[in-house]
Amino acid sequence: xxxxxxxxxxxxxxxxxxxxxxxxxxxxxxxxxxxxxxxxxxxxxxxxxxxxxxxxxxxxxxxxxxxxxxxxxxxxxxxxxxxxxxxxxxxxxxxxxxxxxxxxxxxxxxxxxxxxxxxxxxxxxxxxxxxxxxxxxxxxxxxxxxxxxxxxxxxxxxxxxxxxxxxxxxxxxxxxxxxxxxxxxxxxxxxxxxxxxxxxxxxxxxxxxxxxxxxxxxxxxxxxxxxxxxxxxxxxxxxxxxxxxxxxxxxxxxxxxxxxxxxxxxxxxxxxxxxxxxxxxxxxxxxxxxxxxxxxxxxxxxxxxxxxxxxxxxxxxxxxxxxxxxxxxxxxxxxxxxxxxxxxxxxxxxxxxxxxxxxxxxxxxxxxxxxxxxxxxxxxxxxxxxxxxxxxxxxxxxxxxxxxxxxxxxxxxxxxxxxxxxxxxxxxxxxxxxxxxxxxxxxxxxxxxxxxxxxxxxxxxxxxxxxxxxxxxxxxxxxxxxxxxxxxxxxxxxxxxxxxxxxxxxxxxxx
Numbered sequence: 001x002x003x004x005x006x007x008x009x010x011x012x013x014x015x016x017x018x019x020x021x022x023x024x025x026x027x028x029x030x031x032x033x034x035x036x037x038x039x040x041x042x043x044x045x046x047x048x049x050x051x052x053x054x055x056x057x058x059x060x061x062x063x064x065x066x067x068x069x070x071x072x073x074x075x076x077x078x079x080x081x082x083x084x085x086x087x088x089x090x091x092x093x094x095x096x097x098x099x100x101x102x103x104x105x106x107x108x109x110x111x112x113x114x115x116x117x118x119x120x121x122x123x124x125x126x127x128x129x130x131x132x133x134x135x136x137x138x139x140x141x142x143x144x145x146x147x148x149x150x151x152x153x154x155x156x157x158x159x160x161x162x163x164x165x166x167x168x169x170x171x172x173x174x175x176x177x178x179x180x181x182x183x184x185x186x187x188x189x190x191x192x193x194x195x196x197x198x199x200x201x202x203x204x205x206x207x208x209x210x211x212x213x214x215x216x217x218x219x220x221x222x223x224x225x226x227x228x229x230x231x232x233x234x235x236x237x238x239x240x241x242x243x244x245x246x247x248x249x250x251x252x253x254x255x256x257x258x259x260x261x262x263x264x265x266x267x268x269x270x271x272x273x274x275x276x277x278x279x280x281x282x283x284x285x286x287x288x289x290x291x292x293x294x295x296x297x298x299x300x301x302x303x304x305x306x307x308x309x310x311x312x313x314x315x316x317x318x319x320x321x322x323x324x325x326x327x328x329x330x331x332x333x334x335x336x337x338x339x340x341x342x343x344x345x346x347x348x349x350x351x352x353x354x355x356x357x358x359x360x361x362x363x364x365x366x367x368x369x370x371x372x373x374x375x376x377x378x379x380x381x382x383x384x385x386x387x388x389x390x391x392x393x394x395x396x397x398x399x400x401x402x403x404x405x406x407x408x409x410x411x412x413x414x415x416x417x418x419x420x421x422x423x424x425x426x427x428x429x430x431x432x433x434x435x436x437x438x439x440x441x442x443x444x445x446x447x448x449x450x451x452x453x454x455x456x457x458x459x460x461x462x463x464x465x466x467x468x469x470x471x472x473x474x475x476x477x478x479x480x481x482x483x484x485x486x487x488x489x490x491x492x493x494x495x496x497x498x499x500x501x502x503x504x505x506x507x508x509x510x511x
Contacts, residue, residue: 008034009317011156013128013169018285018302019162020111022310027118028426029314035120038127045262046103048299049221054383055300056099058307061423061478067110074099081201082377083350085364091374094406095382098296131172136279157317160282167287173278179271182231187224187243187265194258196220208250209352226250227354231267238265268292268348270341276330284309289337294347295381301340305333311426311476321500322508332388343380390481398469398483405474408462412455426476427451428499434470442488445502446495
């Protein structure tokens with residue numbers, strides 16, 4: 001339980017998509033959370049313009065899609081690319097190239113409202129300055145913060161850095177960030193006063209690669225990747241004149257007569273934190289991994305980090321589960337981050353490699369003619385292929401174990417529902433697919449943490465996915481933690497591992 005001398009159960013640094021998602025998840029789990037961001041107001045700029053298929057599912061699991069103003073029918077594209085080689089993502093069931101045309105500023109606004117409505121305390125203009133010793137083996141973290149009203153100290157059992165690639169939290173905690181240095185600079189801008197040909201998935205030309213897409217009336221987002229542009233210091237600035245010159249160098253088109261709402265640059269630097277958790281300090285999002293922004297995967301991976309961590313950290317911080325549950329965060333998400341860096345580096349080599357990469361592009365184009373290859377690449381970019389290494393205590397080895405359970409309509413005693421709607425509350429779900437009273441009785445001691453639902457799939461595809469399982473335990477992040485085939489073998493072990501000891505058992509060690 002929260003110590004009365006603590007300011008919150010968790011302090012989150014950074015009010016971007018990752019930090020705000022984490023705040024909402026922590027509140028669903030009953031944890032008190034403070035979110036600090038050094039900016040007095042959001043910038044309004046939008047580096048990202050959408051999110052992957054799996055991130056879209058994550059938002060759907062929490063009932064957030066209608067908050068984006070387009071109901072459940074966000075604009076998606078069945079055609080995507082890997083390194084600029086285009087193919088149909090629907091070769092993989094449920095896959096697509098993600099939600100398109102949603103500015104990151106809108107995503108942040110939706111998540112900020114959700115977190116605030118849930119009770120998160122969001123404080124802007126507050127910047128972390130120092131982290132006291134003791135976070136490794138003490139019972140709390142203590143930080144020094146610069147605020148509009150002066151220096152403050154805040155204390156909480158846990159601190160999470162969601163403060164971007166230059167993460168102050170990561171540096172203060174002494175967490176390594178190895179990887180490869182930037183080798184090139186690339187530009188992005190929201191330009192005005194121009195009539196540009198759409199290049200939604202990019203166009204590779206002898207002098208570089210460009211993308212262009214309309215954002216709103218009179219505004220286009222462009223990305224300009226000239227060959228041979230040297231890496232720049234993170235403290236550098238870029239002007240529209242530089243962007244226009246690079247655009248003309250690649251395309252031959254003069255856009256200097258237009259203007260820009262904002263311009264920026266990025267690089268192909270690739271790094272990953274050596275530890276996602278060090279004592280009572282954790283990292284998520286860009287604080288844990290940076291990479292070439294290929295396919296809009298950065299924001300989406302950060303959101304998935306937050307959804308993996310949030311329910312676990314809430315359970316530990318409020319005393320419902322032991323601290324060992326947090327070990328699974330690094331164990332599950334670090335390999336996902338490592339694979340993300342691999343796929344974005346590979347895409348950079350294909351997309352931005354110039355003439356030397358042309359043979360590789362041709363081979364990759366040939367390979368995408370095979371269904372197996374399309375399914376594999378679609379799974380990588382959509383993030384629908386993520387599978388956690390979860391122990392099967394029942395011994396059945398069902399194909400769903402460790403994977404996310406997709407959205408499937410269900411029929412139950414309460415009428416029609418679906419697998420995502422059951423996750424709106426952020427609790428675990430035990431699907432009883434065979435009306436097994438013994439199963440429901442075995443899970444009763446976890447009521448309030450796990451919702452037991454008797455239901456059957458109402459469509460053939462859902463029945464096929466669930467085939468061979470008479471019961472499925474789904475974690476709050478949507479991944480399957482246990483399956484049963486008529487018995488309750490392993491169920492109590494799985495429930496205890498992921499949701500803490502049953503009611504009436506000794507409480508876990510202090511958080």
